[in-house]
Amino acid sequence: MKTITIKDVAKLSGVSISTVSRVLNAPESVKTEKREKVLKAIKQLNYHPNALARGLIYKRTKSIGVLIPDISNPFVAGVIRGMEDEGRELGVNLILCNTDRNQERMVRYLKVLKEKQVDGIVFTSDPINEEYYQIFNEIDLPIVLAATESREYNIPSVKIEDEKAAYDAALYLIEKGHTEIGMISGPTTDTIAGFPRYMGFKQGLRDKLSLENNNIEFGFFDYDSSYKAMERLYDKNPKITAVFCASDEMALGAISFLNTKGINVPEDISILGFDNTKIAQMSIPKLTTISQPMYEIGKHAILKLEKMISGESLEDVVTYLPHTIVERESVKHL
Amino acid sequence: MKTITIKDVAKLSGVSISTVSRVLNAPESVKTEKREKVLKAIKQLNYHPNALARGLIYKRTKSIGVLIPDISNPFVAGVIRGMEDEGRELGVNLILCNTDRNQERMVRYLKVLKEKQVDGIVFTSDPINEEYYQIFNEIDLPIVLAATESREYNIPSVKIEDEKAAYDAALYLIEKGHTEIGMISGPTTDTIAGFPRYMGFKQGLRDKLSLENNNIEFGFFDYDSSYKAMERLYDKNPKITAVFCASDEMALGAISFLNTKGINVPEDISILGFDNTKIAQMSIPKLTTISQPMYEIGKHAILKLEKMISGESLEDVVTYLPHTIVERESVKHL
């Protein structure tokens, strides 16, 4: 299968390759008659310009690399969806890379992305440490963080205010009449979704209930660890009437445990989730949850990255998108 | 930020660019001393070979385009996960394209993928019609279908045997003692996940129960339409003791409806799902479901595509991966 090039088009239409190039890039600069001939030849030969050759000249590939922990995580998938849609709008494609939080793998990906001349990188969802920062630096590509941030290294980012969201979560539960409130938190070593939500929650209770809350157990944002955390929490304090979970999946784990004990949600215990992924609408009961604008986070991240790539200045390096509380069925007003 | 090239490395290490190229591609053919010098220069300059220039010569980019309906669909995400992992193994990257089943969008994507010189395409999850076939033909790139197939056009594909899976689903329910069985099917116009599952199910009941089943309602594989379908089904025949749903999400929709009626799953009515996505493990009750090997489908698709790209012959154009039944809690043995 011979690859057909601009030369073939030129020959068939009886013009020079420059003219063909012109009808591709500045059609008005070519006399109508010739232009038509060229266009016809392009159709006839089913010619597609070679983006590699173009990229070599333009130094822009309209491709960007996306580093994510795992595409099968619904939250991540939601963010990616927003990125892809915005990418289509802007004519850029996404190269997907699952890191599984494996640093070595990330370094390898970054290397091939650099070689493939991607215009930029968006890094999603994971905390940034000194080492990551070094790696980003070395690769020397525009980068934006989506659903994560890095104040100390001043990398552009898009996310919600997690601490405030958790604070609001606490307030919401209090408003609903709860005073004996528990939390299933992510690990506090997680500086994005763990620690800030933990802190925000505690602060909310301190401010409104003047109480130092110790009804907190920990898991890893997933179903199983949360199931067990709920068990511990219930053992520790069965008088709890509401628990705030640091992710929707955790909320489901908690509900599942309570279900085995014959404890009803929300009649006996209220559950408040976090994320508002699709499962929040499909569980029984449907989850009341802190909604993160996953799709918007993705869109904004791409938008911001494009600005960086094209050298525009950013209005704000760190942008916070608003969270909301989506009320469904898992929290009861006492 | 000047892009540094093979020339810079050559100059710094005092050799010709060919030598640099050699240490990159056939290190043993270069004398140790020079090789070390070159390697040192590469490190020092933080040089990354330009994959565009390479691709221009090799006619191979180690990138492949992935056309999916929607990444936020957990089934699709599972398949993509498998593809990406296999891709990493083989050193190829995935360019993600959400089509939302929009043909125009698909055509545009295919065009830019062609221009970007991807080595091949994997098309996921949607039925193929005459028009699609034409489009694929025109683009003239190796293509494999994942979780879909096209017998008439003989396009290589990887999926399960949907009809047999649905047949097995019917048999399973019968084995569990059910005789009054319903189904919530996808649209029969869907030639992949709709019609075959519908047919397989009916055939199962015919073979084992000698009965022409009419307890079938239709939805679009999603929660809401299935919720309503379950309502219709229950109105039509409240004596049903089991229903087979054409997707896990549908199963959840059905369960949700039953729940509002105070009908317990599986005590009063058993529910059998399809897919075995993550939600099947997180619902109450946990879903007994027909498991599709999403991850494996993805891996195999990439493997097969790579074979086509490298000109190897395929053992089988159409490959069927085995499905299994994962027993959890939503089906009761009568």
Added chain:
DNA sequence: GTGAAAGCGCTAACAA
């Protein structure tokens, strides 16, 4: 308005 030719960064003969 159009064509010839240089050059993007690299690999692969071909010489030496």
Added chain:
DNA sequence: TTGTTAGCGCTTTCAC
């Protein structure tokens, strides 16, 4: 073992 050079497919001066 190494260097020189042509050429991958394209855009872009620079003449005409």
